[in-house]
Amino acid sequence: MVAQVEAAETELLDALRAGQEAAFEALVREYHASIVRVARIYVSNRATAEEVAQETWLAVLNGLDRFEGRSSLRTWIFRILTNIARTRAQRDARSVPFSAVGDPSGEPVVDPDRFAPAGERWAGHWKSYPDRWDTLPEARLIGDETMERIQAAIDRLPPTQRQVITLRDVDGWSSEEVCSAMEISETNQRVLLHRARSKVRQALEAYLGQD
Amino acid sequence: MLISEDLTCQELVELVTEYLEGGLSSTDRDRFEQHIVLCDGCAVYLEQMRTTISLTGSLTEEAIPAETQAGLLGLFRDWKQG
Amino acid sequence: MRGYKCLRPGRVGPFSGHTWPVGGWVEGRDPALCVRGVHACRIEDLPYWLTEELWEVELDGELRGEGRKLVAERGRLLSRIEDWTHETAISYGEGCAARARERVEAATGDTAARLSELAADVAGVAARGEPALAGYIAARTAEVQAGVDGYAEERAAQAHWLASELGLVRA
Numbered sequence: 295m296v297a298q299v300e301a302a303e304t305e306l307l308d309a310l311r312a313g314q315e316a317a318f319e320a321l322v323r324e325y326h327a328s329i330v331r332v333a334r335i336y337v338s339n340r341a342t343a344e345e346v347a348q349e350t351w352l353a354v355l356n357g358l359d360r361f362e363g364r365s366s367l368r369t370w371i372f373r374i375l376t377n378i379a380r381t382r383a384q385r386d387a388r389s390v391p392f393s394a395v396g397d398p399s400g401e402p403v404v405d406p407d408r409f410a411p412a413g414e415r416w417a418g419h420w421k422s423y424p425d426r427w428d429t430l431p432e433a434r435l436i437g438d439e440t441m442e443r444i445q446a447a448i449d450r451l452p453p454t455q456r457q458v459i460t461l462r463d464v465d466g467w468s469s470e471e472v473c474s475a476m477e478i479s480e481t482n483q484r485v486l487l488h489r490a491r492s493k494v495r496q497a498l499e500a501y502l503g504q505d
Numbered sequence: 506m507l508i509s510e511d512l513t514c515q516e517l518v519e520l521v522t523e524y525l526e527g528g529l530s531s532t533d534r535d536r537f538e539q540h541i542v543l544c545d546g547c548a549v550y551l552e553q554m555r556t557t558i559s560l561t562g563s564l565t566e567e568a569i570p571a572e573t574q575a576g577l578l579g580l581f582r583d584w585k586q587g
Numbered sequence: 588m589r590g591y592k593c594l595r596p597g598r599v600g601p602f603s604g605h606t607w608p609v610g611g612w613v614e615g616r617d618p619a620l621c622v623r624g625v626h627a628c629r630i631e632d633l634p635y636w637l638t639e640e641l642w643e644v645e646l647d648g649e650l651r652g653e654g655r656k657l658v659a660e661r662g663r664l665l666s667r668i669e670d671w672t673h674e675t676a677i678s679y680g681e682g683c684a685a686r687a688r689e690r691v692e693a694a695t696g697d698t699a700a701r702l703s704e705l706a707a708d709v710a711g712v713a714a715r716g717e718p719a720l721a722g723y724i725a726a727r728t729a730e731v732q733a734g735v736d737g738y739a740e741e742r743a744a745q746a747h748w749l750a751s752e753l754g755l756v757r758a
Contacts (some may be wrong), residue, residue, distance in 0.1 A: 318581045327566040344573070351577060402519070409515040418513025418556045420546035427556055428545065436560065444561055463561040469526065488522035491556075495557040535654030538602055539635050542593075542719050548601070555604060 303367050311358055322351070325368065328465055329375055335456045336379035337386065346382050350375045350413035365474050369465075376457070403492035427502060440501065447497035451490050458483055459490035512540045517547050521554050588646045590657050591755070592626030592664070593638040601638055612663045613646070624651075626663035630755050632656060634726075634745035637679075637719040641671035641753070670753050673716050680713025680721035682748050686741065687725050690732040702728055 309317035329350055333343040353374050361370055410416045427435060434440065437488060448456055448464075461467040467475075473483050512520070517540055523529050524537050541548050594600060598607040607613065615625035627644045628636055632655045648660025687706035694702050705728040713721040728750050729741035749755060 313585045314583060315578065319574070319578065321576050322569065326569050326573070326577070331566070348577070349581060351580060352584065355581070402515070404515070404518045406515065409513070409569060418515040419544070420514050423546035424549045424553060426549050427553060435556075436563070440560065441564060442556075445564060448561070459561065463558050464564050484522060484526060487526075488519075491522060491554065491557060491561075492518075493559060495554055498557055498560070499553065503558065531653045537655070539655070541602060542636055542638065543723055551602075571619065 298365070300363075303363070307358065307361070307363075307367070310355075318355075325371060326351075328460075329371070331460060331464075332372065332375060332457055333379045335453045335460070336383040342382065342386070346375070346379050349378050349382075353378065355429070366471065368445065369471045369474040372461070373477065376476055401489075404496075424499065425503060430502060442497070443497055443501045444494055447494045448490070451493060454478075455486045455490040455493075458486040459494070462487055464492070512536050514540075514544060514547050514550075517541075517544075518550060521551060524551075525554070526559075588650060588657075588659070589631060589665075589756070590644050590646055590659075590662075591633060591668075592627050592642045592644045593633070593636040593642040594642060595724075596639045598640065598642075598664070601636075607642075607664055609664055612661050614661050615659060624658035625660070627657045627659065627662060628655065628748050629657065630757060631743070631746045633749050634722045634742055635719070637676070637722065639673075639676075641668040642666070668753055668755070670706060675752065676718040677713060677716050678752070679718045679745075679748060680709070680716070683721045683725035683741075683745065684710040684713050686744060687728045690728055690737075694732055698732065702732055705731065 305315045306317055306321065310321070326347060330340075330343050333346040333350070334340060337343050337346060350371070354371055357374065361367070365373075408421055410419050410421055412418075448459060451459065454476070458472060461472045461475065462469065469483055469487075472478075473480055474481060476483070478486075515570060517537060520529065520533070520537060524534065541551060592607075594607060599605070599609070600607065613625055625646065627645075627646055635655045643665045644662050645665050646657065646659035646662045650657060652658075684706065688701070689711045691699055691702045691706050705724055705741045709721050709724045709728065712724060722742075725739045725745070726738050729737035731737075733740070750757075
């Protein structure tokens with residue numbers, strides 16, 4: 295399976311280097327929307343995100359000769375993107391400072407108030423159980439507004455958490471690929487994913503809990 | 506298995522991602538799953554997390570506008586000539 | 588190799604949420620990854636995992652014991668243990684409660700008071716038809732009364748009850 299992917303990638307790279315437009319168009323169809331979405335995490339508006347995406351494509355084309363295939367093509371593309379996006383964000387000096395801080399790593403993912411306090415008989419256990427979602431009408435669970443709430447929750451995340459959950463859960467990347475593209479450790483990636491998913495779950499719970 | 510080694514619900518919710526990623530040791534996986542069997546609250550929480558991940562995965566991408574595609578093709582042609 | 592599997596109603600895995608097919612082999616891939624392998628348990632592990640449905644399973648391929656479960660490359664459901672019903676689960680819990688009460692009688696002073704409270708918990712949970720929790724609190728009661736050995740003894744008694752009442756056969 296890996297060999298097949300590698301063979302397909304080699305073929306695509308050769309076609310690109312040979313200047314075949316169809317190859318470039320295929321690559322754009324595959325990744326452009328995702329590139330813009332990730333760029334949007336770092337820069338303040340969509341227009342700037344599109345600029346970052348353009349810069350990324352140019353850097354990819356200019357770097358084709360240097361690409362050795364040690365990582366997959368897409369992790370390489372997204373590594374370039376991440377660097378360009380971060381540089382651009384710093385250059386534009388966004389008025390709302392973003393950083394991985396603002397979410398101290400020690401913060402619990404569920405409000406401690408939902409558990410019985412220390413000293414009680416069932417200390418650390420749920421005071422009352424969370425609600426089951428499988429009894430909700432399906433239309434509510436997978437409706438447009440639910441999806442909007444999820445996207446809104448993701449948009450509120452600190453940038454690195456947002457990028458991890460976008461690549462892993464929205465785009466279905468493996469953890470190895472995400473670590474490679476973002477140049478972070480597996481441990482770091484997992485912590486970021488944990489915090490991101492927990493916040494989205496929390497937002498979903500708040501929304502679905504309304505009548 | 507001693508009581509002091511048992512997981513509380515509060516501890517379990519911090520381990521959910523690790524569990525789903527397959528990162529827990531076999532001992533901790535056992536403890537995690539034994540707690541799930543005993544505790545409906547945590548069983549629901551785990552299911553909520555699975556549903557969250559699944560729904561997140563169905564967020565759709567917008568299609569690329571035709572003018573963006575045209576613009577990028579132009580970029581490619583310029584690059585070829587450069 | 589034969590084993591047992593505890594599933595939620597409708598043959599649903601309690602951790603994976605996946606529905607098991609009847610009869611067909613399910614591939615678990617790498618047994619080193621818990622979330623990937625097929626899980627089952629031996630009779631002595633059953634008290635830890637009891638759910639609504641109990642199934643006999645056949646396991647194949649590389650097999651490992653891991654904590655309180657068996658992990659195999661592949662497995663398939665053979666037959667449902669029909670005698671494991673809601674009523675049986677209540678009886679099981681009542682058995683746990685009875686043993687817990689014996690431990691209360693064997694104890695004195697503060698320990699007896701604490702054990703009494705726990706034994707009442709076992710009885711309450713048992714009546715609600717929650718066998719795994721009843722067994723857990725019963726084992727905890729035994730541990731308070733007689734330490735680690737007490738715990739092991741209670742768990743063994745639970746497994747023995749299941750094996751004899753349900754006619755389970757080893758391996």
